[in-house]
Amino acid sequence: METFCEKKNPKLSFGKKVTYLVLVWLSCAFANDCVKPFQMKSEFLNKRLNKHYIVELKVQNLHMCARECFYVSMCKSMDYFHGSCKLNDADSKSVSQGEFQHKPGSIFSDVSDWPHVIAGACGQRPCSETQKCIPFKGGYKCEEIQLFMPTDCTDVKRYFPSATSGQHEIKLWKSRKTLSVVCDMDTEGGGWTVLQTRFDGSVDFYRNSTEYEYGFGNLNTEFWLGLKYLQEMTSQGKNELRFDLMAADGTTVHETFPNFMSYHNGMHFTTKDEDRANYIKNCAIHCHGAWWYNACGGVNLNGQYVTPGITHPLGHWVGVIYQPFSLQSLKETKMMFRRAITNDV
Structure with missing residues (x-):
């Protein structure tokens, strides 16, 4: 030999x-x-x-x-x-x-x-x-030895630089709960924690407040991570929010908000069983979804998934829409957030 x-x-x-x-x-x-x-x-x-x-x-x-x-x-x-x-x-x-x-x-x-x-x-x-x-x-x-567990996908990217996009285990920084999350390590330098993804309507997003609090769906397909975990992860520091959207014809756009919390502009998250919006009716029921609604505005990424490119029979506001891009129902959506890294982190 x-x-x-x-x-x-x-x-x-x-x-x-x-x-x-x-x-x-x-x-x-x-x-x-x-x-x-x-x-x-x-x-x-x-x-x-x-x-x-x-x-x-x-x-x-x-x-x-x-x-x-x-x-x-x-x-x-x-x-x-x-x-x-x-x-x-x-x-x-x-x-x-x-x-x-x-x-x-x-x-x-x-x-x-x-x-x-x-x-x-x-x-x-x-x-x-x-x-x-x-x-x-x-x-x-x-x-x-002091074992290190990342607290979000920003940590995964920083401390495990060869980590690739996909599922990773983290430990929430305050509650110390271990959680599986999906990380995007490819977009604009990586380190993004995925909050929501939709692409085929296989998961029903017309859910109650408890389900939106703790998350639902399948990390391998469509899912919502959970407001409880979102709040804990974003409380570590300043976070940016990013939307990646695809129309029925394959056209894509993205929009990034430098500060996650400023995006909400003081609005509370409304579900079909918990109305916290600034409107005379329950916007979650009206739009068949759940969101940080302001008078049932033109963003409904958790709305009812219908054939991409059409307008929902009950009105455009019921479908998966993002008014700055299109009022026709979208084909794919992804929401993700990333914590800003400072020298003292």
């Missing part, structure tokens, strides 16, 4: 459904038998595990990423991509295939696939789940 150094980037046949036995030259600082076998599984080439973050580090190569995983007791697997090493708290046996994302050039591996000798005395994982093992004077020492 050929023995090679990982830095030479050997060419592998990515298409074959087999397990590759790759001999990696492990520059072991703490072991004499430095050439150890590592089984690289072809099904995890060009794959990355979504969520399950512990920390993301910059390293020189793949085996250094594996070594870092051994140091952190709770690390079960890692994702390596061009010097970026993401440590995970789950392995391939404890997650579903749907949690993996195709990412060309990325390599996922379970720490159990690696020889523990690459981490020296720390390879036996002598420290507790809340500690990190540090090589020290031929042995090791254990240090407490």
Whole structure:
């Protein structure tokens, strides 16, 4: 068999459904038998595990990423991509295939696939789940670690720079509740937390106040995140709001508001069972939706989804409309917000 150094980037046949036995030259600082076998599984080439973050580090190569995983007791697997090493708290046996994302050039591996000798005395994982093992004077020492959980998609972007668009886990900064959210990491620099998305009418948005408070729908399709979570996330600082809209003919527009709260202009959110608008009738019932209505104005992105491009038989105000763009029912909508980053955050 050929023995090679990982830095030479050997060419592998990515298409074959087999397990590759790759001999990696492990520059072991703490072991004499430095050439150890590592089984690289072809099904995890060009794959990355979504969520399950512990920390993301910059390293020189793949085996250094594996070594870092051994140091952190709770690390079960890692994702390596061009010097970026993401440590995970789950392995391939404890997650579903749907949690993996195709990412060309990325390599996922379970720490159990690696020889523990690459981490020296720390390879036996002598420290507790809340500690990190540090090589020290031929042995090791254990240090407490402070785990970081992002509080919104702005944090995900900042602290996990290789994170991609899709679902991520966050921990709300005040209530400490763990929540799955959809992050947009592609639009205008990324870091957007998606509040609402609609594109096919598969989810009914004519809901009561409790449902709008705690959210509804499916993060994989159409959904509303929830006013309760929106309020907590935006209370961390100044947030901008963005609308991305598509008409029936594919025409798209977007509008960004520098301050989320100023967009509402003091209006309260009205639902069919809780009228808080400034009007003689319940605007949510009148418009068959829910919104920060002001006299049942010309924005109704949570209105009834009808065939895109038509005017609702009961009036344009009943459909999914945005008057500055079109009074005909829209095909797709997305609402998202992003916290401003300051130097002291």
